[in-house]
Amino acid sequence: MTSVSPVPRRTGAKPWAAWLSAGLAVLLLVLLVVSVAVGTVPLVLIDAVREALRGDATTAALILGEIRLPRAVLAALVGATLGLAGASMQGLLRNPLAEPGILGVSATAALGAVLVLYFGLSQMFAMALPLGGMLGALVAVMVTYGLAGRDSSVLTLILAGVAINAFAGALTSLALNLAPSPYAALEIVFWLLGSVADRSYDHVALALPFMVVGWLMMAGTGRALNALSLGEDVAKSLGINLPMARFRIIVGTALAVGAAVSVTGTIGFVGLVVPHLLRPLVGYEPGRLMIPSAFGGAALVVAADIVTRLVPASSELKLGVVTAIVGAPFFLYLIIHTRRLMR
Amino acid sequence: MTAIETQDLTVSLGSRIVLRGVSLAVERGTMVGLIGPNGAGKTTMLRALAGVQPVESGQVLVGGTAVEVMSRAARARAVSYLPQGANVHWPLAAERVVALGRLLHLHAWGRYGTDDHDAVRRVLDDVDAVRFAERPVTSLSTGERARVLLARALAGDPQVLLADEPVAALDPSHQLDVLDLLRRRCADGLSVLVVLHDLTLAARYCDALVLLVDGAARHHGAPGAVLTTDILRDAYGIEGSLKVTEGVPYVIARKTITRGGGEPVR
Numbered sequence: 042m043t044s045v046s047p048v049p050r051r052t053g054a055k056p057w058a059a060w061l062s063a064g065l066a067v068l069l070l071v072l073l074v075v076s077v078a079v080g081t082v083p084l085v086l087i088d089a090v091r092e093a094l095r096g097d098a099t100t101a102a103l104i105l106g107e108i109r110l111p112r113a114v115l116a117a118l119v120g121a122t123l124g125l126a127g128a129s130m131q132g133l134l135r136n137p138l139a140e141p142g143i144l145g146v147s148a149t150a151a152l153g154a155v156l157v158l159y160f161g162l163s164q165m166f167a168m169a170l171p172l173g174g175m176l177g178a179l180v181a182v183m184v185t186y187g188l189a190g191r192d193s194s195v196l197t198l199i200l201a202g203v204a205i206n207a208f209a210g211a212l213t214s215l216a217l218n219l220a221p222s223p224y225a226a227l228e229i230v231f232w233l234l235g236s237v238a239d240r241s242y243d244h245v246a247l248a249l250p251f252m253v254v255g256w257l258m259m260a261g262t263g264r265a266l267n268a269l270s271l272g273e274d275v276a277k278s279l280g281i282n283l284p285m286a287r288f289r290i291i292v293g294t295a296l297a298v299g300a301a302v303s304v305t306g307t308i309g310f311v312g313l314v315v316p317h318l319l320r321p322l323v324g325y326e327p328g329r330l331m332i333p334s335a336f337g338g339a340a341l342v343v344a345a346d347i348v349t350r351l352v353p354a355s356s357e358l359k360l361g362v363v364t365a366i367v368g369a370p371f372f373l374y375l376i377i378h379t380r381r382l383m384r
Numbered sequence: 385m386t387a388i389e390t391q392d393l394t395v396s397l398g399s400r401i402v403l404r405g406v407s408l409a410v411e412r413g414t415m416v417g418l419i420g421p422n423g424a425g426k427t428t429m430l431r432a433l434a435g436v437q438p439v440e441s442g443q444v445l446v447g448g449t450a451v452e453v454m455s456r457a458a459r460a461r462a463v464s465y466l467p468q469g470a471n472v473h474w475p476l477a478a479e480r481v482v483a484l485g486r487l488l489h490l491h492a493w494g495r496y497g498t499d500d501h502d503a504v505r506r507v508l509d510d511v512d513a514v515r516f517a518e519r520p521v522t523s524l525s526t527g528e529r530a531r532v533l534l535a536r537a538l539a540g541d542p543q544v545l546l547a548d549e550p551v552a553a554l555d556p557s558h559q560l561d562v563l564d565l566l567r568r569r570c571a572d573g574l575s576v577l578v579v580l581h582d583l584t585l586a587a588r589y590c591d592a593l594v595l596l597v598d599g600a601a602r603h604h605g606a607p608g609a610v611l612t613t614d615i616l617r618d619a620y621g622i623e624g625s626l627k628v629t630e631g632v633p634y635v636i637a638r639k640t641i642t643r644g645g646g647e648p649v650r
Contacts, residue, residue, distance in 0.1 A: 135473040268487055270473050271536070278434045279487050280460025325474040325520070 061322055065336035069117060072343040076113040077105055079350055107241070115245050116237045116346040116360070117339040119301040120311060122252050124338020125331055126294040127312025128319075129259045132266035132327030133290045134195050137320070141298045141312040144198060144291060145181045145205030150302035151233060152209040152216075153177025158229050159216040170232075171247050171303040178299020181205055182292055198291075235306035235361025237346055248300040255297025256335075258289040263328030270327060308361045310368030311338050317375060385448065387412045387575030388433060388463065388544045393442035395425075395432050402428045404599045405442065410544065415566060415576040417590035417607075419583065421620055424596040426579045427468065430546045433577065434465035447543065461488050464542035468549045468579070470533055475520035478532045482508055482517075485539030507535040510565050512558070526553040534562060538569065545569075547578045551585065563589045583635035587611055587626055595619055611635055 078086045084101050092102035126141035134143070142148060157163050157173035188201040213233070220226035265286035268276035277283055301308075315337040316330055323329040342360070345367065349358040389409035395402050402425045410416045418426050431437035433444055435451060444451045446462050454462075464485070472481055485507075486500040496504075508514050511531040516524060521532055530553045537545060545566070551559040563585060566576050580586040586593055587607040595603040595610050597619050603610045611626040616637075624637040 264487060264490075267484060270476060271481070271484060271533075272467070272470055272473070274431065274434070274436045274467050275465065275470065277436045278460060278463070278465035279484070280457045281487075282456065320474075324480060325476050326480060327474065 061319070061333045062336055065333055065340055069336055069340040069343065072340055072347065073113050073117060076116070076343050076347050077109040079347055080104070080109060081350070108239075111240055111242050111245055112237050112346070113343060115240050115248070115304065116343045118245065118249065118252055119237065119305050119308060120339035120342025121335040122255065122297040122301045122338070123308065123312040123342070124315040124334035124336070125256060125259055126298050127338070128316040128327070128330045128334035129262065129266070129290045130294060130312070131316050132262075132269065132330070133287060134199065135269060137317055138313070140310075141294055142206070142307070142309075144185050144202035144294070145209060146178050146295045146298050147302050147307050148206045148209035148213075149177040149181035149184075150174040150299045151177070151307050152213050153180070154232065154303060154306070155213050155216050155229050158232060159220065159225070168243065168247060171244065171300075174303025175251065175299050177209075178295050178302065181209075181299070182295040185291065231359070232306050233361075234359035235308040235364075236349075236357075236359045237305050237342075238349075238357060238360075240304060244304040248304045251300035252297045255293040255295070255300070258293030258296070259331070262286045262289050263331055266327035266331075267329075306359075306361060308342065309365045310372065311341055311364055314368045314372050314375070315341055317372070385412050386410060386445070387447060388546075388577065389445050390429075390433065391443040391445070393429075393432060393444065394440045395428055395437060396440050397428065402599050403432065406596070406599070406601045407442075408594045408601055408604065410575045410577050411591075412543075412575050413570050413573050414591040415570050415578060415589060417586040417593045418577055418579045418596060419581075419586050419593055419610075420596035425599040426596055427548055428599075429596065430465065430467075430548050430577065430579060434463060434546050435459055436465065457488055461540065462542060463544045463546065464537045464540055466534060466537035466545065466547040466550055469530075469553070472521045472529070472533075475522040477518050478513060478521045478524065478528075479504060479508060479517040481521050481532055482513075482535045482539050485536040488540060503539055503541065504535075507538045510538070511535045512561060527555060527558060530554060531558065531562065543573070543575060545574060545576045545578075547576065549579050549581065552581065559585065583611060583624075583637075584633070587633040587635055607633065617641060 074086075078084060082104055084104060089101040089105040092099045093106045123141055127139070130139045130141055130143060131137055133139075151174070153173040153176045154170050157169050162169040162173070184205055185198065185201050188197075188204070217226050217229055220229065265276065265281045265283070268279045268281045273283060316334045319333045319337050320330055323333060342364070345363045346360050348363050349360055352358050386409040389407070391407050392405045393403055393407070394405055406429065408416070418429060420426055428437060432439050446454060446459060451459055482504050483496060483500065486496065486503060489500060490496065508517050511534055513528065513531050513535055516528060521529055524532065530550065534547070534550050537547065547566075551562050554562060566574070566578070567589060570576060578590070580590075590607055592605060593603070593607050593610040594601050595615065602619060603615055608626060613625045616622055616624045616635075621641050622637045623639050623641055624635055626633055626635050628634075
């Protein structure tokens with residue numbers, strides 16, 4: 042990064058940073074196409090698309106339109122949510138170890154869904170499962186704000202999150218412990234592993250509004266996050282409304298991630314790895330990291346979902362398992378690689 | 385006209401009263417030094433003036449206007465705050481840190497215009513930081529980082545700069561450079577309230593000094609009137625005096641005056 046002229050010509054970020062989001066968006070599109078083309082039933086994509094667009098009820102058209110497309114779209118939406126929420130949370134807490142679930146939203150959303158499974162409510166109506174998850178996420182936000190208050194320190198927020206995570210985890214374990222049958226316990230465990238398989242447009246329609254509201258709440262906080270790089274005092278002296286920025290990120294994350302977890306189960310590491318991976322490419326600026334992280338998260342989850350279908354196994358791999366198995370070692374490598382800078 | 389002033393400012397941290405009815409004023413285009421022993425409330429004073437620390441009672445006026453009736457943005461544009469030994473949480477390039485000082489001047493969509501670019505370029509040059517403008521700020525030495533953060537505080541062309549120990553981490557030549565820079569900015573109309581522990585620099589560079597002891601402004605006036613042998617003894621518990629050599633004032637502290645358990649005489 043040496044410059045020929047003594048004074049850098051641009052005050053903006055690295056020139057190619059602007060192309061990062063565009064590049065990731067193209068990657069996402071390619072992966073989406075691959076995602077609808079790949080599966081247990083071989084499809085000729087062009088024919089299936091043509092039939093689906095004509096409205097023919099052929100098997101290929103149905104598999105494409107009713108099974109693979111909602112699955113791919115949901116994977117992208119969930120990935121975008123996790124990437125954006127991860128970037129926002131890391132910026133807010135000024136810590137690269139933060140992830141969307143750090144304040145307990147994922148754990149309580151999972152708990153809500155587990156309770157629905159446990160009490161068999163999902164047999165009464167299918168949407169009970171995601172609704173239970175959303176309710177759980179909302180409880181987490183209310184408890185966070187009850188415990189930590191609106192104008193509390195970062196440390197209080199994180200500690201409150203630790204408590205909420207632990208308690209939600211304990212109650213989830215309790216549900217498993219008291220499960221009426223091994224089959225019921227297995228159902229809960231499998232749901233917890235996280236997957237976008239067999240999801241319909243109903244799931245997309247249920248989660249999307251909450252995700253969009255959450256995205257919009259987080260979207261306007263880039264400037265506040267940039268200012269926060271200099272600490273809370275300087276950010277305040279720069280005219281940033283910190284309680285407002287904090288509210289938007291915490292509640293926005295809860296809505297979007299809560300909705301995501303409610304329809305897919307917990308998908309780990311995306312919200313942690315994606316912002317971390319992209320941060321050097323945007324010159325470490327938290328505000329500039331948000332949109333690339335959303336595209337990057339979407340691409341990663343769609344790619345991981347393709348992997349679940351490519352690996353030959355007795356039962357299909359779960360998405361959350363793939364993201365963690367690939368994500369964790371990769372994250373370790375990243376830490377070793379960048380530890381010089383992250384002192 | 386006063387650039388910034390307080391009237392009867394009282395601030396508590398928890399149950400402890402840190403500032404007791406402090407009134408001070410910084411005239412436009414002047415540099416006022418805020419001095420006093422450790423724990424006297426100097427940093428709290430700057431934080432209260434910057435709007436970072438809630439005030440219990442009393443008033444803060446910026447350019448004659450009470451801060452309560454100013455918008456958040458107007459106050460932030462007018463008053464810039466440089467905390468002591470501040471940290472940068474991400475390895476941002478030094479010039480990007482400085483550019484954060486233009487946050488309130490940005491065009492639509494957060495774009496940096498040529499005016500922002502010129503302002504950043506000018507302050508980087510002012511603090512002798514052009515050489516490492518593109519390096520991550522976390523890789524800079526403490527003194528280099530301190531200069532970058534000062535440039536950040538000046539980048540928004542504020543009317544008032546509140547600087548908490550801006551030269552504490554700097555070598556002597558950069559100490560003089562930075563204070564000379566602040567003096568030049570004062571000539572252009574900037575008003576500076578600066579916390580200094582180095583009484584020699586305070587005597588040499590400040591138009592006036594405010595001496596805080598135990599949260600109260602004990603003395604206020606020209607350096608020669610504040611840094612007297614009696615006041616140094618009462619406030620700091622030192623036997624010292626203000627001298628002048630070749631037209632340059634300096635403060636010499638000969639020894640501490642202790643009594644009983646080693647507590648300085650108050």
